[in-house]
Amino acid sequence: MTNTVKPDIIGVASSLITWGIRQLKGKGIQDVIEAVHLQNKEGQRPILRKEHKTATGIDYVFALPPGVDRIDFEANQHYFESYLNSIVEIEATGRRLILKTYQANFKEKIPFDFDHTQFADMFAPFPVGKTPDGKTIIEDLYNLPHMMVGGQTGYGKTSFLLVVMVALLLKGVKVSVIDRKGVDFPSFAPWVNLALTDAETEDLLKKHIAEMHRRQRILRNAGCQNFAEYCELHQDLPYLVLFIDELTQIRNKACFEAIGDMSVLSRVSGISMILATQKPGAKIWDGFTDVRSQLSGAMCFHVRDQTDSQIVLGSGNTRGSELPKIKGRAVWNNDQDQIVQAMYLSAKEAYAILSRQVAKGVYEFATDNDQCAERIDT
Numbered sequence: 001m002t003n004t005v006k007p008d009i010i011g012v013a014s015s016l017i018t019w020g021i022r023q024l025k026g027k028g029i030q031d032v033i034e035a036v037h038l039q040n041k042e043g044q045r046p047i048l049r050k051e052h053k054t055a056t057g058i059d060y061v062f063a064l065p066p067g068v069d070r071i072d073f074e075a076n077q078h079y080f081e082s083y084l085n086s087i088v089e090i091e092a093t094g095r096r097l098i099l100k101t102y103q104a105n106f107k108e109k110i111p112f113d114f115d116h117t118q119f120a121d122m123f124a125p126f127p128v129g130k131t132p133d134g135k136t137i138i139e140d141l142y143n144l145p146h147m148m149v150g151g152q153t154g155y156g157k158t159s160f161l162l163v164v165m166v167a168l169l170l171k172g173v174k175v176s177v178i179d180r181k182g183v184d185f186p187s188f189a190p191w192v193n194l195a196l197t198d199a200e201t202e203d204l205l206k207k208h209i210a211e212m213h214r215r216q217r218i219l220r221n222a223g224c225q226n227f228a229e230y231c232e233l234h235q236d237l238p239y240l241v242l243f244i245d246e247l248t249q250i251r252n253k254a255c256f257e258a259i260g261d262m263s264v265l266s267r268v269s270g271i272s273m274i275l276a277t278q279k280p281g282a283k284i285w286d287g288f289t290d291v292r293s294q295l296s297g298a299m300c301f302h303v304r305d306q307t308d309s310q311i312v313l314g315s316g317n318t319r320g321s322e323l324p325k326i327k328g329r330a331v332w333n334n335d336q337d338q339i340v341q342a343m344y345l346s347a348k349e350a351y352a353i354l355s356r357q358v359a360k361g362v363y364e365f366a367t368d369n370d371q372c373a374e375r376i377d378t
């Protein structure tokens with residue numbers, strides 16, 4: 001019997017598809033529009049009116065036919081990104097739409113670089129990361145005031161938390177960390193209040209709740225509506241931030257309730273939370289959606305699937321699962337999406353910066369808890 005070579009149908013088909021995409025990659029934007037079937041019922045496609053080079057890529061200006069909208073472009077955003085080998089942003093006014101492409105000019109590792117003295121008017125500034133056109137996004141946690149950080153294992157959550165933690169400590173913000181893995185943060189004990197075990201977690205959360213009520217009382221006595229107003233008159237309340245690395249490791253009901261209360265009430269008292277998890281889709285606790293709705297900042301590194309992405313970034317937003325598998329690459333969402341590359345900071349470097357620039361010492365929570373029973377619901 002002779003050994004005939006049977007055609008490998010599947011292999012041929014898949015190489016044809018790969019070949020097709022490769023051809024398309026070099027093609028014009030109109031070919032991409034065609035490939036993703038962006039057209040209305042009558043078969044009319046967006047018409048390219050202009051294209052111009054920018055410092056970082058190309059802006060394509062389209063006139064949209066009736067029945068094709070910004071939302072249709074957004075639904076195909078990751079195809080544009082893949083075909084054009086660029087990061088894509090979409091802007092639209094009326095029937096005019098601009099598709100902005102950025103050659104992803106990110107360095108693989110962007111070192112930590114943050115000068116807090118430039119943000120004197122912010123309570124809790126931190127660098128989110130660099131955008132494709134090289135700008136650094138800085139946010140004030142006070143404006144969020146809470147943030148969720150999601151991403152599959154190994155994509156940069158802890159490094160990002162270290163970036164935020166060091167930036168905040170440089171600014172004089174007081175930090176607490178619940179580190180349920182117990183490996184990444186213990187070395188920062190000279191600068192942060194640390195909780196590693198169940199008992200320590202519960203205790204640290206209780207202290208925050210008591211502090212929140214104490215601060216509400218102080219503000220009320222001072223006749224101030226909010227933390228910013230109070231700080232214009234007094235300088236005795238530092239801004240506080242509580243980090244929780246691996247939220248799903250917290251399984252205690254009292255702790256969930258404390259996190260829930262803080263998510264709603266703590267802004268007014270100058271306390272923010274940053275909640276990080278590998279498994280945003282895990283059923284963490286009943287009522288998590290209520291807490292989620294209070295976390296207006298979200299940093300989403302590569303996540304496993306569309307469900308995880310939507311939990312971090314909001315319903316309908318699947319971009320976290322479409323990110324390239326690059327460490328430190330993330331979607332930053334605060335009203336709008338922005339692709340960023342987070343700065344990279346190892347624990348060793350973080351320790352070195354703090355040793356040089358931040359005096360050791362942690363926030364001493366007040367112990368007069370008898371004043372904490374009262375509560376002002378906002």
Ligand SMILES: Nc1ncnc2c1ncn2[C@@H]1O[C@H](COP(=O)(O)OP(=O)(O)OP(=O)(O)O)[C@@H](O)[C@H]1O
Nearest residue numbers: 109153154155156157158159278327328342343344
């Ligand atoms: N911003 C970044 N830029 C480049 N590389 C990064 C960045 N952040 C992290 N990395 C790389 O990825 C590795 C894992 O990062 P990190 O420990 O922060 O991940 P993680 O999301 O916290 O993972 P886990 O869920 O397992 O805790 C780092 O050791 C580093 O090599």
Ligand SMILES: [Mg+2]
Nearest residue numbers: 157158159184
């Ligand atoms: Mg981690």
